[in-house]
Amino acid sequence: MDHRPQAWGRPRDDVYGAYDASYLQTNGPKTATQSPIVTGTSVIAIKFKDGVVMAADNLASYGSLARFTDVKRLRPFLSTSIVGFGGDVSDMQFLDRHLNELAIDEAYEHESTATTDTDSPSKTGQLNAANLHKYLSKLMYRRRSDFDPLWNQVLVAGFDAHAKPFLASVDLRGTTFTSPSLATGFGAMLAQPIMRRFAATEEDAAALTREQAVDVVKECMKVLFYRDARSLDRYSIAVVTKDGVELSEDEQLEKQSWAFAERIRGYGTQVV
């Protein structure tokens, strides 16, 4: 008989064998997203006089493999805002489901009061793009602080509380910033300089027309397709204005010219 207090009330080792505590051990790293797997490349967006234009191609890559060629990476929210996702596609889909829930909750919350104002797509009081961006930034920051990041860089476009065009970014670490034009991934190197020529400041952006903004974005998508190896010539483009979101998810890059490729030397088989 074992008389030690720590043995009281426990199964006796000599009858039941020593307790195997090994499966209770929790040492060793906790597993979470450690790197992106299936990824989307750049998202680009630019503000104009009365709204924002955003675009992203329809490709989801598995490493260097062009794995899925019909993936929609722009997502409307409450038909008043647009969210564009770069980075991990599964995390994007998680966020998409999460934003759906949020939108439904928000719609219920304002159901009883949503009566008159039918001329505007935004029911007054519903989350605007600025609110949504704030929320997403808190979500992303929380996940990074838990060491379980959502491996995305996200652009949010729409309007703020003062009904001014709104464009902002949040990344997997919860870093947020705004600018008249924004681009994620390769777009930050290739598209952002082009867009900044047209909208270096908020005043410049406020002078741009919708047509100009769309043209700039399409031009940038072309440059990205030329130079970004993980890109595609089918893309989605969204224009968000006070009248709501116009989203086209099956655009084809037009007027491509690969003539410049002739003059490139020093890559691949072409040595001289």
Next chain:
Amino acid sequence: MAAMFSQNPLMNGPNYSVNDAPRVNAPEGAREHRFDPYTDNGGSTLAIAGAEFAVMAGDTRLTSGYSINSRHHPKLFKIGGTTADQKDATIVLSVVGFAADGEALKEKLDAVCKMYRHRHGKPMSVKACAQRLSTILYQKRFFPYYAHAILGGLDEEGKGAVYSYDPVGSYEREQCRAGGAAASLIMPFLDNQVNFKNQHIPNSGEGHALQERERRPLTRNEVEVLVKDAFDGAVERHIEVGDGLQMMVITKDGIEEVLLPLKKD
């Protein structure tokens, strides 16, 4: 032989550029965490306390690596006002380092100040706010806010007060402090120009007999010029500093905010 097939994603998983590749030397089964929760978003801040004012300043560039993410991202925040627009605030916090942590720190401190006002029916003093900020930072001692914070305001006697912090909460009240990417460029300039370090009275003697120039508090105008000079210098020599200069002057009449252009290159 294996090297020949290493480009096949179906066999080895996706391919990454060299330094992005997952490390495989992790302990049994589980891979090692390689997510780095921090980045440095560059930028620089500066604070100078005067006799009856305090000046806080920071550039408005936000970088990651060689990219400029935004040309207008303020690093100065008014703290502890009654409303969201902080119209009646009396304290300014500047944060530089990892922008997301800076933002989180600011919101935490502001929420604390708001609850203080609810509970006590009066605004927080700078001294109390400074102590509380230290506690907030220290509470995350083992997963720190990666930010260099400076707090500015007016003390109980109406004198300018500047408190500077390290990322884990040790703090000190100072006459002036520079923080962030160009701190090492600006701080020596401040030592010389604000505290008159290494300034001597000409021909007052040789060696130890040489007399130091007498210290005097700077006027508000002198300080504002000094701040602009400090940042113009930093912009010239540091790639992460530039675009815009945000300056807040705290006086007994409230907080005045000025935005000046800096070089955008």
Next chain:
Amino acid sequence: MFRNNYDNDSVTFSPQGRIFQVEYAAEAVKQGSVVVGIASKTHAVLVAIKRNAEELSSYQKKLFPIDEHVGIAIAGLTSDARVLSNFMKQQCLGHRLTYGRNMPVRTLVDMIGSKAQINTQHYGKRPYGVGLLVAGVDEQGPHLFEFQPSGMTEEMVAFAIGARSQMARTYLEKNIDKFADCGREELVRHGLRALKESLVQDRELTVDNTSVGVAGAVKVDDGSTKVEPFQVYDQQDVAAWIESVADDKEGGAGAGEGEGEGEGEGMEVDS
């Protein structure tokens, strides 16, 4: 002596389908001094009569700011109101932190509604002994809500709760059509007139016993709304308003029957 067997807890129905504890809690609201709230298209106001327990004591506060856009007026147990007010402050702060906007007033009121309802369905709990008028502005404009210890919440154009509040309600009912287009000052005056109706015979509105709270949302040219933060006015700040309703007979005394409860009976209410 008659003894009611169904009022020992708030989880047992009486055979008539009543929950006495909840009804008693509603009585506690009627012990508190009267508060009035009115909402127009641009403003929401709260006005209240403060009581002092004795000549030498100070007056108990009746209006409390919750967040920059919301305030409450209380009638009933002040300490219970403080619990609710703290909860509301926390929720508003949290909402502002996560979404960067004013919490919609309805959302906020629904939260205290659910919180109070829980107390009416769990053994060992006690309903809040306080009624609230919640006034605030959000993106849909000004709102006024009533909250009762039962957990009932309802949006109101104008309302009054507390001792002898029926008189005030009668005044409000008579003038209901005027409120929507009232300006800020006129709305406060309507509130004070309603308040006067509920006063006992020889008492008057004074700068000591009157509180006024106002929140506003005025549309500006660019389509956005400019929020006038909720602010409480006391003492000399209400003198002009009191003066302006001093001897007008507009509205007249309603045919209110009044509940005629005695003032403060043993229970520690917000005297």
